[in-house]
Every structure is written in C-alpha cells, then in structure tokens.
Amino acid sequence: MDDxxxxxxxxRKSYKKxxxxxxxxxxxxxxxxxxLLGPNGSGKTTLLKIILGLIYPTSYxxxxxIDKEDIRYMPQHPNFPPNIKVSxxxxxxxxxxxxxxxxxxxxxxTFSVESFLDKCIRELSGGMKQxxxxxxxxxxxxxLYLLDEPTMxxxxxxxxxxxxxLRRKRDQGAAILxxxxxMSEVEQLADELVLMIEGYxxxxxxxxxxxxxxxxxxxEQALHHYWIAKVD
Amino acid sequence: MNIFFLLLGIxxxxxxxxxxxHHLIEIAKPFDEITIPFGAYxxxxxxxxxPLTIKGIGMPILDGQGEKNTVKIEAPxxxxxxxxxxxxxxxxxxxxxxxxxxxxxxCEVKNNKFNNNTYSVFLVKSKDCRIFNNIISADAKYEATSxxxxxxxxxxxxxxxxxxxxxxxxxxxxxxxxxxMIKNNLSEQNIRYGLHFMYSHRNKYVRNSFLNNQTGxxxxxxxxxxxxxxxxxxxxxxxSYGLLLKDISDSYIGYNSFRGNTMGIVCDAASRxxxxxxxxxxxxxxxxxxxxxxxxxxKNNVFxxxxxxxxxxxERTTNVFWGNYWNLYFGYDLNYDGIGDSPxxxxxxxxxxxxxxxELTVLLGSPVVEFLEIAEKVFPILTPxxxxxxxxxxxx
Amino acid sequence: xxxxxxxxxxxxIRNKWWLGYGLSFFxxxxxxxxxxxxxxxxxxxxxxxxxxxxVPLFSLVFGSISFxxxxxxxxxxxxxxxxxxxxFFGKWLGLSIGLSLSFVLGMGVSxxxxxxxxxxxxxxxVVLTFIFVSISFLLSNFLKKKxxxxxxxLLIWLLFFLVYDxxxxxxxxxxxxxxxxxxxxxxxxxNPIDVVRTMVTIQEDLSAMMGYSGALFYKYFGSGMGxxxxxxxxxxxxxxxxxxxxxxxxxxxx
Numbered sequence: 001m002d003d004x005x006x007x008x009x010x011x012r013k014s015y016k017k018x019x020x021x022x023x024x025x026x027x028x029x030x031x032x033x034x035x036l037l038g039p040n041g042s043g044k045t046t047l048l049k050i051i052l053g054l055i056y057p058t059s060y061x062x063x064x065x066i067d068k069e070d071i072r073y074m075p076q077h078p079n080f081p082p083n084i085k086v087s088x089x090x091x092x093x094x095x096x097x098x099x100x101x102x103x104x105x106x107x108x109x110t111f112s113v114e115s116f117l118d119k120c121i122r123e124l125s126g127g128m129k130q131x132x133x134x135x136x137x138x139x140x141x142x143x144l145y146l147l148d149e150p151t152m153x154x155x156x157x158x159x160x161x162x163x164x165x166l167r168r169k170r171d172q173g174a175a176i177l178x179x180x181x182x183m184s185e186v187e188q189l190a191d192e193l194v195l196m197i198e199g200y201x202x203x204x205x206x207x208x209x210x211x212x213x214x215x216x217x218x219x220e221q222a223l224h225h226y227w228i229a230k231v232d
Numbered sequence: 233m234n235i236f237f238l239l240l241g242i243x244x245x246x247x248x249x250x251x252x253x254h255h256l257i258e259i260a261k262p263f264d265e266i267t268i269p270f271g272a273y274x275x276x277x278x279x280x281x282x283p284l285t286i287k288g289i290g291m292p293i294l295d296g297q298g299e300k301n302t303v304k305i306e307a308p309x310x311x312x313x314x315x316x317x318x319x320x321x322x323x324x325x326x327x328x329x330x331x332x333x334x335x336x337x338x339c340e341v342k343n344n345k346f347n348n349n350t351y352s353v354f355l356v357k358s359k360d361c362r363i364f365n366n367i368i369s370a371d372a373k374y375e376a377t378s379x380x381x382x383x384x385x386x387x388x389x390x391x392x393x394x395x396x397x398x399x400x401x402x403x404x405x406x407x408x409x410x411x412x413m414i415k416n417n418l419s420e421q422n423i424r425y426g427l428h429f430m431y432s433h434r435n436k437y438v439r440n441s442f443l444n445n446q447t448g449x450x451x452x453x454x455x456x457x458x459x460x461x462x463x464x465x466x467x468x469x470x471x472s473y474g475l476l477l478k479d480i481s482d483s484y485i486g487y488n489s490f491r492g493n494t495m496g497i498v499c500d501a502a503s504r505x506x507x508x509x510x511x512x513x514x515x516x517x518x519x520x521x522x523x524x525x526x527x528x529x530x531k532n533n534v535f536x537x538x539x540x541x542x543x544x545x546x547e548r549t550t551n552v553f554w555g556n557y558w559n560l561y562f563g564y565d566l567n568y569d570g571i572g573d574s575p576x577x578x579x580x581x582x583x584x585x586x587x588x589x590x591e592l593t594v595l596l597g598s599p600v601v602e603f604l605e606i607a608e609k610v611f612p613i614l615t616p617x618x619x620x621x622x623x624x625x626x627x628x
Numbered sequence: 629x630x631x632x633x634x635x636x637x638x639x640x641i642r643n644k645w646w647l648g649y650g651l652s653f654f655x656x657x658x659x660x661x662x663x664x665x666x667x668x669x670x671x672x673x674x675x676x677x678x679x680x681x682x683v684p685l686f687s688l689v690f691g692s693i694s695f696x697x698x699x700x701x702x703x704x705x706x707x708x709x710x711x712x713x714x715x716f717f718g719k720w721l722g723l724s725i726g727l728s729l730s731f732v733l734g735m736g737v738s739x740x741x742x743x744x745x746x747x748x749x750x751x752x753x754v755v756l757t758f759i760f761v762s763i764s765f766l767l768s769n770f771l772k773k774k775x776x777x778x779x780x781x782l783l784i785w786l787l788f789f790l791v792y793d794x795x796x797x798x799x800x801x802x803x804x805x806x807x808x809x810x811x812x813x814x815x816x817x818x819n820p821i822d823v824v825r826t827m828v829t830i831q832e833d834l835s836a837m838m839g840y841s842g843a844l845f846y847k848y849f850g851s852g853m854g855x856x857x858x859x860x861x862x863x864x865x866x867x868x869x870x871x872x873x874x875x876x877x878x879x880x881x882x
Contacts, residue, residue: 049703049881049882052706052707053706053709054706054707056881072707073703073707075700075703075704077700078700078703078704079697079699079700080704081635081701083642084639088638093704093708096631096632096705097708120642136704468836469836472836494836582797585804586837589804589808589809590837591808591813592796592812594812594822594829595793595796595797595822595825596673596834597674597677597680597828598793599789599790600790600793600794603790603794604797
C-alpha cells in the first residue's frame with residue numbers, strides 16, 4: 001500500500017446524457033511510468049482532470065498518497081495566453097507557486113528554450129509551445145506527473161530528450177501517468193499499461209507481459225489481437 | 233445759488249457727516265441743483281417735495297438705515313444722480329424702496345448704485361420718467377419677503393434703460409402701466425422673473441438680456457406688447473421658462489434669442505401673437521403652446537438642437553407655422569426653392585409621452601428615442617398631427 | 629491573486645483591442661467635444677450615449693472572449709495549484725481594471741485636451757465596466773457553447789441598450805390609462821444602463837425638464853439619497869452576477 005501514489009476505485013463520471021467513465025479502477029505506484037492507452041473519447045483526459053480536481057466525478061473512491069502541491073500537469077492544448085513572453089509565463093507560474101523552479105535553468109538548456117524566451121507565445125510554433133509546456137510542468141520537483149499526449153509535436157531529438165527526462169524522474173521515485181497514441185513509445189517507456197475503452201479500464205498490465213501473452217512481435221500487434229478478441 | 237452749495241459741499245467734504253441733506257433740500261428753491269460730496273450719509277428718509285436736481289460726486293452713500301424709503305420723491309422734475317443708495321426698510325404692509333417716486337413727472341434716476349434695498353426703484357402713478365444706467369443689486373432669498381428691482385405701478389411713458397439688475401424678486405415689475413419702453417437692460421439671477429408684466433398694455437421691451445432668472449420674462453394679462461431682440465438665457469429649473477405669455481394677445485415677438493431654458497416659449501391662453509425671426513436653441517422644449525392659445529403665427533424662426541421642438545396638450549390647433557427652420561427636419565427640396573417639399577411636424581410622439589409621464593425624461597438621450605423619430609419619419613401616422621409647418625426652410 | 633491581476637493587466641495592455649478601445653474613445657469623444665459646443669445639452673447627451681453604447685458592449689465581448697479563450701490555460705494555473713477563487717476574481721479585477729484604464733485614458737486625454745469636466749461620467753463608465761465584465765463572466769460560466777455565448781452576449785447588450793427602453797415605452801403607451809410613475813421608477817432599477825442614464829440626468833439637471841409633475845421621480849432620485857440609492861443598485865449589479873458566476877465556476881467541470 002505504501003508504494004501506491006494513487007488508487008482509484010469505482011470511478012464514474014457522467015454528464016447529462018452520456019457516461020464518460022463507467023467504472024474505473026486504477027493504481028499508480030512510486031517509481032513507475034504508467035501509460036494510458038485508448039481510442040479517442042475513451043475518457044483518458046477526463047480521468048487526468050479528475051485526478052487534478054478540474055472535473056468533479058459522479059462517484060469514486062480516490063486515495064491520493066500525495067499532496068496537491070506535488071502533482072504536475074502537462075495539458076494537451078495548454079493555449080498559453082498569446083500576448084505574454086515565455087519568460088513572463090514562466091515567472092508567472094513561479095510566483096503563483098511561490099517558489100523558484102529548481103530545474104528551470106537546466107530544462108531551458110536541455111530543451112533549448114532560451115532562444116525564444118523573449119518571444120511572445122503567439123509567435124511560437126506548435127513544437128516550441130510543447131517545449132514550453134514541458135518546462136512549465138517539470139520545473140518544480142513532483143511526485144506525480146500527469147501528462148496528456150506529451151510527445152505530440154515534438155521532433156524526434158526533443159522527444160528522445162524528453163523520454164530520458166521521464167526515466168530520470170522515475171528513477172528518482174516519481175510516478176508518471178501519461179496518455180499516448182504511439183505504441184512504440186509506450187513500449188519503450190511504460191512499466192505499466194492501462195487500456196481504456198469507452199470508459200472502462202479494459203486491462204492493466206506491463207507491456208512485456210502483454211506482448212508475450214499475446215504472442216506478438218510488438219505491443220501494437222498484441223493490442224490488435226486483444227482488440228479483435230474483444231470485438232468477437 | 234448753485235455755486236454756493238457746491239462750495240459748501242467742498243468745504244465740508246472732510247466732515248461729510250456734518251452735511252444735513254434734509255436741511256439742504258428744505259432750504260433749496262425749486263429747480264435748484266444740489267451737489268453732495270463723497271461720504272456716507274445716514275439719512276433715514278429723504279423727502280423731496282419740489283423739483284430739484286440732486287447730484288452725488290464720487291458716489292456718496294445714502295443709507296436708509298432700514299427704516300422706510302431711503303429717498304422719496306413727491307414732485308415732478310426731480311433728478312437723482314450719482315449716489316449709492318442702500319438700506320431701505322422692510323415691512324409686511326408697505327413697500328419701501330431705495331427711491332420711491334409718487335406721482336412724479338419727468339423725473340430721472342440715473343447713474344446710481346442700489347444695494348440691499350427691499351425694492352430699489354419704485355414708481356407709483358408717475359409719468360414720463362426715466363430710469364437710466366443704474367446698477368441695482370439685492371440679495372433676495374424668499375419671494376414673500378423680497379421686492380423688485382424696478383417696480384412700476386400705474387404709470388405711463390416710463391423709460392427703463394441701460395440698467396443692470398440682479399438678485400431681486402423680479403428684476404423689473406410692471407403693473408397697470410402703459411406706453412413704457414424697457415431697453416438695453418441686463419436682468420439676471422432674480423429669484424422669480426427677469427421682467428414681469430401685469431395688466432400693462434402697449435409696452436415695448438427691446439435688446440434686454442435675461443440671464444439665469446427663474447423665468448426670463450413673464451408677460452401676463454396684457455395686450456399689444458412688443459418684444460424685440462431680447463436675449464433669454466439659462467432659465468433652467470423645474471418650472472423655468474425663457475418667456476411665459478399668459479393671457480397675452482395681439483403682441484409681437486421678434487428677433488429674440490432663446491437659449492438653454494427648460495422651456496423656451498410658453499403660451500398659456502395667448503392668442504393672435506406673431507413670432508418672427510426668433511432663434512430658439514439648446515432648450516429642453518422650444519415651444520409649449522397650451523390648448524387655450526389660439527391663432528398665433530410663427531414665421532422665419534430658427535429651431536436648433538432643442539430636445540423637443542414643440543409640445544401641446546390639445547388635440548387640434550389654430551396656431552400656424554410657416555417657413556421656419558427646424559434642424560430636425562430632413563425633407564427634400566426637389567424644386568430648389570429653399571422650402572422643404574414635405575411638411576414638418578414639430579411635435580413628436582415622445583414629447584407627448586414625456587408630457588404625460590415626466591419620468592420618461594430618463595430616456596431622453598436613449599437611442600430608442602432616436603429610433604422612434606426614425607420610425608415617425610417612416611410612418612408619419614405616429615406623429616401627433618397637432619402642429620405642422622407646411623413650408624419648412626431647408627437652410628437657416 | 630495579485631499575481632493573476634497583474635498578469636491579466638499585462639496580457640490585456642498588449643492586446644491590440646485594448647489600444648483600439650481607448651483610441652476609439654479618444655477619437656469619438658474628441659469629435660463630440662469638437663463639434664458640439666460643450667454647453668449644449670445634446671452634446672452631453674451624445675457623450676453619455678457613447679459611454680452607454682461602447683462600455684457595455686466592449687466589456688461584455690471582451691470579458692466573455694477572454695474568459696472562454698483562456699479556459700485551457702486555466703488548467704495550467706489550477707494545476708500549479710491556484711485556487712479557483714483567485715483565478716476567477718483575479719481575472720475579473722484584471723480585466724475590469726484594464727478596460728477601465730483604457731476608457732479613462734481615451735476619454736480623459738480628450739477631455740483634458742478640450743478642458744471639459746467629465747469626471748462624473750468617467751466614474752460611471754468605470755462602474756459600468758465592472759458591471760458588464762461581471763455579467764460576461766456569469767454568461768460564460770452558465771453557457772456551454774462558445775458560439776452561443778457570443779450570441780447571447782450580443783443579445784444581452786441589445787436588450788439592455790435598446791430593447792429594454794423600447795419595452796418601457798411600449799408599456800407606457802399600452803397602459804397609459806393607469807398611474808405608472810412607480811412602475812417606471814422601478815423598471816429603471818432593473819437596467820444598469822438606465823440607472824447610469826438616470827444618474828447623469830440628475831447630475832446634469834436634465835430632470836428639471838420633468839417640472840413639478842415629476843415629483844415622485846425626485847422623491848426617489850432627486851436628493852443625495854437618490855444618488856446613493858442609484859450607487860447602491862449599481863454595486864448590486866456588480867456583485868450579483870459576479871457571485872452567481874463564481875458559484876457556478878466553482879462547481880464546474882473545466
């Protein structure tokens with residue numbers, strides 16, 4: 001139990017007409033990278049937002065072994081305000097957090113953000129914005145990282161650096177929960193895989209097991225097998 | 233004789249109190265001229281009962297000490313000139329004035345200053361007198377306890393000219409007085425009317441300015457008045473008008489200017505009057521013609537940026553408008569004769585509603601009112617048809 | 629919260645619309661000062677209408693755009709974590725102050741230029757800004773769809789600026805046989821634009837045009853008490869939508 005950062009049981013979220021999350025059970029452990037997989041509309045983002053407290057669930061049992069202050073979030077489309085500079089954005093976040101970003105300078109260096117620190121957000125490309133997004137999420141140390149499609153729009157080199165960052169965070173003891181579409185990425189990174197379909201957690205296991213059990217070459221193929229089996 | 237008194241005056245000029253004006257008048261012969269040097273004279277009441285010319289040098293002060301009339305004239309051909317006349321008494325039964333003339337003829341009150349008198353100049357049953365170039369001021373607070381600047385009662389042929397009158401009840405009050413001329417006066421800040429006529433026929437007032445009075449001029453129960461080239465400004469308040477015509481007939485109102493009054497001209501039972509060439513600008517209402525007013529004629533007047541051009545409480549009218557300029561008129565002139573092809577109806581629907589529900593005044597600036605005016609243009613049926621100018625001018 | 633206010637201000641001042649807003653006030657009020665002689669009654673009425681037209685319109689549109697467009701960014705702020713309270717009220721204060729600043733600068737410079745005293749009107753304009761930013765926040769939180777929000781915002785503006793007065797006139801013309809004074813006074817309270825119009829009417833002494841028959845109006849609005857009553861109602865008009873909007877925002881899934 002002490003290893004758990006987060007445990008969710010029987011989570012339901014329904015809007016007036018449709019049920020987004022039917023019945024979700026999920027456990028996230030320290031020092032692990034957990035991937036949330038699933039087709040569009042399967043409730044991944046909603047799940048992340050519920051953990052953050054942005055969305056109020058209909059019914060749930062939620063254990064958080066950590067303080068709200070220790071959760072970091074990287075949204076999918078952050079839509080930073082267009083008219084302020086990157087540096088101003090970062091200092092805004094620091095002053096709201098009331099502490100200095102410990103890893104700020106290192107991150108700026110690693111993800112080569114300094115070249116556009118003095119530019120306004122609206123002048124940035126999608127990849128640049130995503131790099132800013134990474135910096136804002138990782139500048140303070142945290143125990144639980146919630147990342148919504150974090151590698152979207154990153155060039156391969158930056159994506160590589162980013163994955164290294166994630167591994168290092170894991171090795172330092174943090175838990176990382178991220179959503180993704182890219183199977184190879186999940187296969188490389190994840191210690192744990194959660195497959196969500198239509199508001200259910202369909203499967204929670206580690207990728208290697210899935211591949212072996214599915215008698216497949218890789219994760220993609222294994223999931224394909226699962227998918228066909230489910231439809232049948 | 234004249235020289236003697238002058239010398240006397242100069243000799244005693246340093247001891248002004250020593251001059252006994254009463255005594256001087258007593259010993260003077262008719263048509264003498266008495267000259268009084270500068271000084272402050274506490275005189276109580278000076279009674280002048282023979283024709284005399286009394287002149288002040290350096291504006292000596294005649295102080296009535298709040299007793300009765302400061303100067304009382306009961307003789308013809310008296311001239312009072314060059315004094316500062318103050319402190320007439322107040323009474324609830326009698327009207328005390330700075331200068332009161334009873335049954336005077338050819339008297340003149342000129343170049344004087346009047347301060348803090350209940351009434352300043354008061355003429356009773358007098359004829360052919362002249363009140364000229366005086367500066368008259370008072371500090372009236374309540375109508376009931378104050379008097380008028382120049383008050384004419386039962387007089388004939390009086391000329392009131394070039395005076396400045398302020399702070400009285402009425403600046404100039406005229407009752408039962410005929411054939412008078414009021415000219416070039418400035419009457420301002422009086423708590424009731426700048427000029428007030430009662431039962432006074434065949435009078436004329438020309439080129440006067442009426443500023444910041446509660447109501448500029450009230451002409452009541454009179455006939456054959458000529459009102460020319462006067463300036464009626466800033467009579468603004470809950471019951472303030474530029475010109476109030478009450479029971480006035482056969483009078484001529486020409487080339488006056490009405491500016492910034494709550495109501496420019498109010499006609500109450502006023503009939504057969506002619507309004508020509510007046511300029512009516514920036515008033516709340518330009519005209520308020522009550523239903524009891526008949527057969528008035530308006531021509532060549534100019535109406536600019538008034539909130540409302542006209543109002544009435546009647547359903548139909550015998551008043552005629554012809555060839556006036558209305559800045560709210562937007563008709564065409566296809567034959568270029570300077571006259572709009574469609575008639576202008578100065579009374580708007582909103583004006584009618586405001587008259588009935590004054591609270592609607594809060595919507596005065598509202599765009600809805602503008603929209604209503606546009607709607608009226610499209611559907612003229614909406615406009616009350618009471619008033620109509622069949623030949624509105626295209627240009628001023 | 630201070631941080632949020634300053635950030636909103638900074639963000640707003642760099643927006644080209646902020647500049648446009650102030651400039652349009654500068655140009656239009658200069659035009660009015662220039663053409664209409666300042667003493668003219670109609671000129672002061674046009675100036676009032678300019679304020680009553682532009683301030684609510686801009687505040688509503690700007691407020692709702694800013695709230696809705698920045699919704700995804702609020703996730704970042706909330707995850708830091710920041711409380712919903714400081715985001716909501718910080719944003720409200722920042723936006724209102726920013727818009728007021730632009731308005732006051734635009735109109736203030738032009739009034740100094742022509743040396744006209746419009747401090748009272750500018751004060752009311754600032755209050756209107758706060759009111760309509762509140763209303764825009766209320767709408768943004770109760771309505772889900774973006775397109776719907778802008779539609780409703782424009783409708784609300786039209787309602788307060790135009791339709792409401794039309795309704796008052798319609799009521800008066802339809803019910804003209806009944807005593808309506810109290811109703812009219814009451815109706816005025818339910819439209820902040822009309823409350824401001826009334827305050828200016830009193831201050832500019834246009835209410836003198838009601839004559840003695842407007843006695844009831846004076847009873848409610850005339851004295852110093854009337855001004856404070858109007859002021860109180862305007863404050864209610866700020867607080868009510870704001871608090872209701874926050875109530876919803878707090879319970880909302882973002």
